[in-house]
Amino acid sequence: MSLVPRPVSQIGDPAAAPFRLTTDTVVVTEAVTETTADILATALRASTGFALPVGTDDDAPRIRLSLDSTLSSTGGAYRLRVTEDAVDIVGTDLDGVWNGTQTLRQLLPAANWSTEPVTQDWTIAATVIEDAPRFAYRGAMLDVARHFFTVGQVERFIDQLASLKINHLHLHLSDDQGWRIEVDGWPELTRIGASSAVGGGAGGFYTANDYRAIVDYAADRRITIVPEIDVPGHTNAALSAYPELNADGVAREPYTGTEVGFSSLDIRGDATYRFLDDVFTQLAAMTPGPYLHLGGDECLSTPTEDFLLFARRASEIVAATGKTVVAWHEFGASPDLAPGTVGQYWNYVCPEAGHAEKLQSFVRQGGRVIMSPADAAYLDMQYPGIEAPGLAWADGPTSIERSASWEPTVMVDGVGETDILGVEAPLWTETVDRTETLEFLVFPRIASVAEIGWSPRRPLDWQDFRSRLAGVAEGWTAAGIAFHRSPEVPWFD
Numbered sequence: 001m002s003l004v005p006r007p008v009s010q011i012g013d014p015a016a017a018p019f020r021l022t023t024d025t026v027v028v029t030e031a032v033t034e035t036t037a038d039i040l041a042t043a044l045r046a047s048t049g050f051a052l053p054v055g056t057d058d059d060a061p062r063i064r065l066s067l068d069s070t071l072s073s074t075g076g077a078y079r080l081r082v083t084e085d086a087v088d089i090v091g092t093d094l095d096g097v098w099n100g101t102q103t104l105r106q107l108l109p110a111a112n113w114s115t116e117p118v119t120q121d122w123t124i125a126a127t128v129i130e131d132a133p134r135f136a137y138r139g140a141m142l143d144v145a146r147h148f149f150t151v152g153q154v155e156r157f158i159d160q161l162a163s164l165k166i167n168h169l170h171l172h173l174s175d176d177q178g179w180r181i182e183v184d185g186w187p188e189l190t191r192i193g194a195s196s197a198v199g200g201g202a203g204g205f206y207t208a209n210d211y212r213a214i215v216d217y218a219a220d221r222r223i224t225i226v227p228e229i230d231v232p233g234h235t236n237a238a239l240s241a242y243p244e245l246n247a248d249g250v251a252r253e254p255y256t257g258t259e260v261g262f263s264s265l266d267i268r269g270d271a272t273y274r275f276l277d278d279v280f281t282q283l284a285a286m287t288p289g290p291y292l293h294l295g296g297d298e299c300l301s302t303p304t305e306d307f308l309l310f311a312r313r314a315s316e317i318v319a320a321t322g323k324t325v326v327a328w329h330e331f332g333a334s335p336d337l338a339p340g341t342v343g344q345y346w347n348y349v350c351p352e353a354g355h356a357e358k359l360q361s362f363v364r365q366g367g368r369v370i371m372s373p374a375d376a377a378y379l380d381m382q383y384p385g386i387e388a389p390g391l392a393w394a395d396g397p398t399s400i401e402r403s404a405s406w407e408p409t410v411m412v413d414g415v416g417e418t419d420i421l422g423v424e425a426p427l428w429t430e431t432v433d434r435t436e437t438l439e440f441l442v443f444p445r446i447a448s449v450a451e452i453g454w455s456p457r458r459p460l461d462w463q464d465f466r467s468r469l470a471g472v473a474e475g476w477t478a479a480g481i482a483f484h485r486s487p488e489v490p491w492f493d
């Protein structure tokens, strides 16, 4: 069975008898790991048809989940031991237990990802895996502003991310083409601002309850939601809803194209900061995770002096909510970052002029960074030989091999291992308006970024990686994921 991301160590025991999942198997858990046990048992009941009761009975053949904080000081670490009698998953924390269950599912026959019962032998070869993540932040981003995705679509995506041990989902909740989150006291944001999308689609938005449902669903799968309200550029949707957010006091027309860089909040107006205060205070209250992302990218129509003024004031507003600010790397132009501000890098693996300095600024001011190089980690780039869906601006098309070949610590001088919080693969959705298209662009390249974020550093072993991709893709097939069957990978059929 193939594992992606590659674990720190795996030692098989071919001479030992395998574990066999049967009608008699039980899932043994402590109270604190019960949510993880229930999610695992629910999935395996669907595919195996077995009862798989969750409880504390330790006599039967079992899958046992437990916590042992002495296992490792690295959050998310786990040990998984498979013997004839038991699968034992020990996590150093709840994240570790969860991660162990995702490895277990990759060890099981691929049909365990099916949502229909499958009749077959459910054996797992005897093995011991010791594993821990390289980076604390392993992320994906979904742009729900260019096209809207429903709660159900986002939950499906969350399941897919969790299977690769990704633990952050960044939601790009606003842009020129749409505003996607309800804000008390600002009803036109959703009445007008949410009614557009790229290409003139219907749009949509999350109510506060919808958003909480996503947050909770993600939390049960050990995924932190990182909400982004992109300001002061990328704001046409807000500017169309409220005239007072515009410097000239005139509401903009809704926008359905794909240009960037033409919109800006009124940097000198009080309404702008009242607006940001309400938005970020409410978003903070709905978001249990530590981060609020305020965008800050491509502010091509905001004069530099205004941008710096805005960066300081907007940072203060977000910091006052108690959350850590995250911003795209252009924000590093500001000398007034809030303490601990995290910079997200979107320029190339080999930085173009002017970009490295901005990223270094976050580190100099005491923060850390998330690496999302557009020419390697952007999921919305075209695949070689296929013109749609996808964009090509970031040196695209982007092959799977390229998506797997970059090393985050050697890209920007002065930004090394301990400065890097982690990696993230963004999916911008100018060309994506449905689940099948999303899955086609995301899979398999998301697996590359998951492996870079999780596995111990080493140069890409392409033959090994592509054959492991082919292995895990059997599970993608069983799960009904519409992945791209790229000729780069030796798929099984």
Ligand code: TNX
Pocket: 260, 297, 298, 328, 346, 374, 378, 380, 391, 428, 429, 430
């Ligand atoms: C650039 S890179 C953007 C987005 C676009 C994306 C398309 C960055 C932070 N912003 O506004 O959707 O390119 O690939």
